[in-house]
Amino acid sequence: MSDNEDFAVGFIGLGNMGAPMAHRLLDWPGGLVVCDMRPEALQPFADGGATPAKTPAEAAEQCGVVSVVVLDDAQVRAVVAGPEGILRTAAPGTVIAVHSTIADATAVQLAAECAERGVEFVDAPISGGAPAAQRGGLAVMVGGSPAAFEKVRAPFSRFASMLVHAGAVGAGTQMKLARNLLHFIAFSAAAEAQRLAETAGLDITELGKVVRHSDSHTGGPGSIMLRDTTDPVEPGDFWFPIFSHVRDLGEKDLSLALELGQRLGVELPLARQALGDLGTGLGVGPGHIAKEKS
Incomplete structure (x- = not known):
């Protein structure tokens, strides 16, 4: 296992896009932790060797990178900064990656909250749809620091064939x-x-x-x-x-x-x-x- 694969990856949101993306991380060397409100969405991943978590906070305390694929800005805010959100337990140096398409201003605001805890935030929206996710062919546009981009490069390469470092936080969304x-x-x-x-x-x-x-x-x-x-x-x-x-x-x-x-x-x-x-x-x-x- 290389240094950039020795951390667990968390995946929150196992819907039409999140599930095929997370599926390609089942054999991630550092382990995969999954979280979804629906038990039926979690079960196939648990059967495949992933660790289920009841809340984003529970998932984050085990992971170095946490990917988020939920519906909208409100859900992203709740998952990242809510009472049972990632920031409640994320260790300094953790990278939170939001793949949902949200407002760029939301990304910048959340990045500032994360920075107060020593946590990195990247907005990393995706393009290509579920079929591309299934075959590992997504395009991911990443806004964040160079260090954060380097940390997510290896796990993202499991579900994406194109990774673009668009610039600072917000640039991926733009x-x-x-x-x-x-x-x-x-x-x-x-x-x-x-x-x-x-x-x-x-x-x-x-x-x-x-x-x-x-x-x-x-x-x-x-x-x-x-x-x-x-x-x-x-x-x-x-x-x-x-x-x-x-x-x-x-x-x-x-x-x-x-x-x-x-x-x-x-x-x-x-x-x-x-x-x-x-x-x-x-x-x-x-x-x-x-x-x-x-």
């Missing part, structure tokens, strides 16, 4: 919120595309298959997120001809989609905004089609 902003705006755009296709008499289940197939090859929206700044792209920059080409294709196709929507009587507000914003967002400015339509 990165997750930016990632999910893209996710849910894309869902709204998908709904708009389905309305257009359905009104045109197309099979929208087949459209969905095409989208998933093509995105698996192109990478979807992430395929343009390759620069380290959102500043305008200078004409001599490597990216200028690439993003100008993307803009020109995008403006053409968005314009054609808007013309189709107008003929069919389908409002496409996201497409209209995208036509005006695409070139500027890419950093190369609007193309001739966007300028003509403005």
Whole structure:
């Protein structure tokens, strides 16, 4: 057993996400301690060799790292700082890792409370869903000190294939919120595309298959997120001809989609905004089609 695996890991919250994450820690060299309000959630882990705990405080007194996967800010506060919370028993040097998506301000406040006890706090939201957790393929965005990041690296690597040290406490949550902003705006755009296709008499289940197939090859929206700044792209920059080409294709196709929507009587507000914003967002400015339509 290496030095960074000689501590027990606690896991609080064994729901749809927490259970598959914790399952991958069952053979953690230092041992796994689990806590959940539901006895039926604890039993499979106890059968697998984990130590059940009745409260977060009971779990924390045995562990060097405690992961938390509960519903919201209120539950996180209760688990960390409540009467039977982790801070009641956590030893100095313990790292509390919250994987729930909470407010970044909540993370900063809890980190300050933890620091008073000599305990480290990291906000470590996750991306990828339960299937990724089951196969150890999650992305984890960590906000916290370099020392805390190093301590959680080994246990987190059991359920994640990508670990990003986003910055200080709160940065992990901020990165997750930016990632999910893209996710849910894309869902709204998908709904708009389905309305257009359905009104045109197309099979929208087949459209969905095409989208998933093509995105698996192109990478979807992430395929343009390759620069380290959102500043305008200078004409001599490597990216200028690439993003100008993307803009020109995008403006053409968005314009054609808007013309189709107008003929069919389908409002496409996201497409209209995208036509005006695409070139500027890419950093190369609007193309001739966007300028003509403005």
